[in-house]
Amino acid sequence: xxxxxxxxxxxxxxxxxxxxxxxxxxxxxxxxxxxxxxxxxxxxxxxxxxxxxxxxxxxxxxxxxxxxxxxxxxxxxxxxxxxxxxxxxxxxxxxxxxxxxxxxxxxxxxxxxxxxxxxxxxxxxxxxxxxxxxxxxxxxxxxxxxxxxxxxxxxxxxxxxxxxxxxxxxxxxxxxxxxxxxxxxxxxxx
Amino acid sequence: xxxxxxxxxxxxxxxxxxxxxxxxxxxxxxxxxxxxxxxxxxxxxxxxxxxxxxxxxxxxxxxxxxxxxxxxxxxxxxxxxxxxxxxxxxxxxxxxxxxxxxxxxxxxxxxxxxxxxxxxxxxxxxxxxxxxxxxxxxxxxxxxxxxxxxxxxxxxxxxxxxxxxxxxxxxxxxxxxxxxxxxxxxxxxxxxxxxxxxxxxxxxxxxxxxxxxxxxxxxxxxxxxxxxxxxxxxxxxxxxxxxxxxxxxxxxxxxxxxxx
Numbered sequence: 001x002x003x004x005x006x007x008x009x010x011x012x013x014x015x016x017x018x019x020x021x022x023x024x025x026x027x028x029x030x031x032x033x034x035x036x037x038x039x040x041x042x043x044x045x046x047x048x049x050x051x052x053x054x055x056x057x058x059x060x061x062x063x064x065x066x067x068x069x070x071x072x073x074x075x076x077x078x079x080x081x082x083x084x085x086x087x088x089x090x091x092x093x094x095x096x097x098x099x100x101x102x103x104x105x106x107x108x109x110x111x112x113x114x115x116x117x118x119x120x121x122x123x124x125x126x127x128x129x130x131x132x133x134x135x136x137x138x139x140x141x142x143x144x145x146x147x148x149x150x151x152x153x154x155x156x157x158x159x160x161x162x163x164x165x166x167x168x169x170x171x172x173x174x175x176x177x178x179x180x181x182x183x184x185x186x187x188x189x190x
Numbered sequence: 191x192x193x194x195x196x197x198x199x200x201x202x203x204x205x206x207x208x209x210x211x212x213x214x215x216x217x218x219x220x221x222x223x224x225x226x227x228x229x230x231x232x233x234x235x236x237x238x239x240x241x242x243x244x245x246x247x248x249x250x251x252x253x254x255x256x257x258x259x260x261x262x263x264x265x266x267x268x269x270x271x272x273x274x275x276x277x278x279x280x281x282x283x284x285x286x287x288x289x290x291x292x293x294x295x296x297x298x299x300x301x302x303x304x305x306x307x308x309x310x311x312x313x314x315x316x317x318x319x320x321x322x323x324x325x326x327x328x329x330x331x332x333x334x335x336x337x338x339x340x341x342x343x344x345x346x347x348x349x350x351x352x353x354x355x356x357x358x359x360x361x362x363x364x365x366x367x368x369x370x371x372x373x374x375x376x377x378x379x380x381x382x383x384x385x386x387x388x389x390x391x392x393x394x395x396x397x398x399x400x401x402x403x404x405x406x407x408x409x410x411x412x413x414x415x416x417x418x419x420x421x422x423x424x425x426x427x428x429x430x431x432x433x434x435x436x437x438x439x440x441x442x443x444x445x446x447x448x449x450x
Contacts, residue, residue, distance in 0.1 A: 023266065025259065025262065025263075028258075028259075028262065029255070029259065032255055032258065033255075036249075036250050036254070036255070037247060037248070037249045037250065038242055038243065038247075039242070040248050040249070040250045040254075041242070041245040041246060041247050041248045042242040042245045044245070044248050045245035045246065045404060048403070048404070048406070048409065048411060049412075049413070050248075050401075050413050051331060051413075051414075054250060054251070054254045057250060057254060058254055058257055058258045058261065061258050062258060062261055062262065062265070065262045065265075066265070066316075076232070077236050077239075079239070080235065080236040080239040080240075081239075083239035083240075083242040084235055084238075084239050086242070087239075087242065091207075110232055110235040110236050110239060111229075111232040111233050111235075111236045122243070125240065125243050126243040126247070129240050129241065129243040129244050130243070130244060130383070130433075133241075133244050134382060134383075144206070144241070145244075147206045147207060147208045148206060148207075148238070148241045148244075149245070151207055152207075152208075153207065153208055153209065153210040154208050154209070154210060155210060157208070172203060172206070172208050173197070173199050173203065176199045176202035176203060176206065176238075177199050179202075179237070180198075180199070180202060180237060183237055183240055
């Protein structure tokens, strides 16, 4: 299912944000169609609760609607920012912290040279990210997933897995080095 | 220590949330005053954000978008500022203007302050409205769960593991008249690149998707789903499918429970 229709499919995020600032509901709908699947997927993966994930998803787009003027599309990646906010809120909820409901758009800078704007680009990225993760040794991949999807720190991962803290630190450092190398735009297959 | 991080990966580890204590504070205090490192951190945040794509793909129900669009319309209606009253009155006398202009200016300032306050209150109202909608939805969901559990025609089906498949157990509560299904189970994690998918196998016709899920060791999965009403099942089954699920089952059965 691809609900994107008409000119919204081809509009850039920056153009849609501009229209959002002018209170154009169709622009919000287009951004929702573009990124809601990605965000809901990560929310459900973290929370394992579809209803809670959908609540946060709705709240994130409502916040985007209210505070779009704070987002400088020329300086940041909207999907990157949305993914960071979604993950933070889900982990806060998982840990029963109050979600950062007032987290401003400008509060956390997120840039990415990669294009997320079309469904095809997202599909390609999905393949690259999965490929990059699968190329990691099992222990490194597990450590990355515990940190990203469960919000665990070095010492929390060490407690969870029973591995020495130094081993966990080395695993994660090596894993992010490898991911960085494999996710560079120059290593793109397209 | 407030110098540049010695290793570039520190930015990625910070974005990942793995750093803690002094290591975390050192990055935070340094990027607050170093534009170059702040840029590197933003790039690391963008890289780590890509891990969102590693989650099994789930598309939202159309109702979520509909609720969002209703929410923004409700917020727009409650936030619309009232038209400012006309402050000038007809007068032919210049001296009268000399009095009215400063008074009008003061009124304009007061009106602006009031309008700002009004807008702030409207935003609070919109947030409360949104929260109320969410609570109403939660209440509705709780009522539906209670209705499902207490209905005399709700069936409970135990799903048993199949030989050679990941170990687990689950049960499904289902009410055909209400079209409501509740799943509760625990199962070993699926192999990489695979998801579990629950199916309602009707007495007649093709299996119906009742939820794609991932399993984490030691943690149960639990959800409720609305399905078309009036479907009589002959069984429920969990199959192993490509990540994100399939329109119809293609993989092996992992848990199966027949309706007695």
